[in-house]
Amino acid sequence: MNKEYITRKHVITEILGNICIIASIIYVVYLIVTIDGKIPTHFNGAGEADKYGSPAVLLGLPITMLFSNFVMAVCMHFLPKDMWNMPFRVNPARELKVYQGISYMLALLELESGVFTLFFTVNFRNGDNAMRIVTMLFLAAVIASIIGAIVKAARDNKK
Template sequence: MYRPVIKLPKTRYEKILNVIGGGLFIVSIIFIISQWSALPEEIPAHFNGAGEVDRWGSKIELFILPGIGIFLWIFLGLIEKAPHMHNYPARLNEDNVQAFYLNSRKLCNEMKNFCLMLFAVISCEMVLVALGKTDGLGWWFLPLVLIGTGIPIAKGLIAASKIK
């Protein structure tokens, strides 16, 4: 099977998404640390589909999402660097390999940065609920997650189907 290793420079779009996703994620970690002493011992640890708190836990649990986020940031970043290892249709050839690689890498980049932004929002909301400044994520959160993950996947599949 044809799978050359090609060095494709990051697009402006990917660079901007990296700054936004990584920046918001880092800001959320700084926010957690800055609010740490003001937090009660029990904080919201889980939200249901309606965005309401359905489990409370130790404030140390605030570091679970940032920990997972750091892992995803590294893991998906490595996957982005190896588009030759991604899955492609049999029609992959030397004429379309760059288009397929770029499309696949952009999808990985979008998903990585959406997850980072999502984890940043959830982490900050956990702090705000614990401090009594808000009640929960809200009804809009689950549809946002579904749309936010569905659009890049659909966009990537449509773009891949148009590659000749």
């Protein structure tokens, strides 16, 4: 296990992300039980609903993100460090700092996925541009987290 790289900050970040996803699932189950009929499941370019379906369709995103978070957590907690795909050769004298940074990137991705999933699930009826903007912000945050963590790890590796 790579536990020496995982700090309390990592664990708290992971827990918060997964709480958001579990809250999304609970909310969708509540919707399935309480909503009679169909809900909007697709919106056209103008933000108008053009397809309708069961509220159970909303389980797709939280379940997919929960699986994604599970895979990231397994990699972070159980995958041996020599199997991690690093973009550079890790300096053995600096590996603790490097792997802590990369582990935090994984935890941060879990949190970002959780927050996005919760927001998207709660606001599923809004077919306006706000959902597109939030999706773009989520993608920008994911890309920034990955690039930022790799750059930081490369700098930590050279110190």
